[in-house]
Amino acid sequence: MRLTQYTDYSLRVLIYLALQPDRRCSIQEIADKYEISKNHLMKVVRQLSSAGFVDSVRGVRGGLRLAVDPAEINLAAVIEEMEPDFGMVECLRADNQCVITGPCKLQSMLRQATQAFLDVMREQTLADLLGPQERERLEMILIS
Amino acid sequence: MRLTQYTDYSLRVLIYLALQPDRRCSIQEIADKYEISKNHLMKVVRQLSSAGFVDSVRGVRGGLRLAVDPAEINLAAVIEEMEPDFGMVECLRADNQCVITGPCKLQSMLRQATQAFLDVMREQTLADLLGPQERERLEMILIS
Numbered sequence A, B: 001m002r003l004t005q006y007t008d009y010s011l012r013v014l015i016y017l018a019l020q021p022d023r024r025c026s027i028q029e030i031a032d033k034y035e036i037s038k039n040h041l042m043k044v045v046r047q048l049s050s051a052g053f054v055d056s057v058r059g060v061r062g063g064l065r066l067a068v069d070p071a072e073i074n075l076a077a078v079i080e081e082m083e084p085d086f087g088m089v090e091c092l093r094a095d096n097q098c099v100i101t102g103p104c105k106l107q108s109m110l111r112q113a114t115q116a117f118l119d120v121m122r123e124q125t126l127a128d129l130l131g132p133q134e135r136e137r138l139e140m141i142l143i144s
Helices: A005-018 A027-034 A038-050 A075-082 A106-122 A132-142 B005-018 B027-034 B038-050 B075-082 B106-122 B132-142
Strands: A054-057 A063-066 B054-057 B063-066
Touching: A005 A027, A005 A038, A005 A054, A005 A063, A005 A075, A027 A038, A027 A132, A038 A054, A038 A075, A075 A106, A106 B106, B005 B027, B005 B038, B005 B054, B005 B063, B005 B075, B027 B038, B027 B132, B038 B054, B038 B075, B075 B106
Parallel strands: none
Antiparallel strands: A054 A063, B054 B063
């Protein structure tokens, strides 16, 4: 059971930006610090921006910063925005061809379990990832 | 967020076998009824067998049947057995290289959320998928 790399990277971008509220950051810089591909981050940042989590400005004085306070960014909302689907099994996906889809109760059970997963994440915001101790240690790794 | 096709297929195999407690079934027959690849089912059945869910006998009079009562087959136990991992993000996987792994609290949050998912499934057994109504409708599709 996995989230996509896309969602994983989006959470890393938000953490990075939350550490630096006073300046705009570049995608290249985020890619460098996390040692991940800039190309992968481009699409991630575009969606974070269109979803209202990130404020993105083009140009020489441009760059990225959080569009709202970290305490306003709910982690379940980020996951729900960034995951392509919650198709735990075939019958929960658009291209479903499972022959027992009608009478099989797995669909409703797995929907309920997925909600329980999201409900746990819904209790957390980006700010909860960044207590004083975590912030200090994250800054040592990412900002130097 | 998805389970693997491997786990999806394992649940279908268990449903099929639960509908026919009085005879042994072949992998070919299960593949045909679900219109899925026999090759994909071979490995699934081998693991279901080694995990003690399925009793598999080779030979002309051989075949598959459930090794235990459907009420004894917990759906969380099946998912835990069949999923290769619960690596929701990179830091929860064996090949983790995320640079913020130490101070980042996502790992523990996502572990807790995954447990909440599994806890919902742990309330259900294979028998719960097969109430009288569901059984009748499933038999109409799969056994004819």
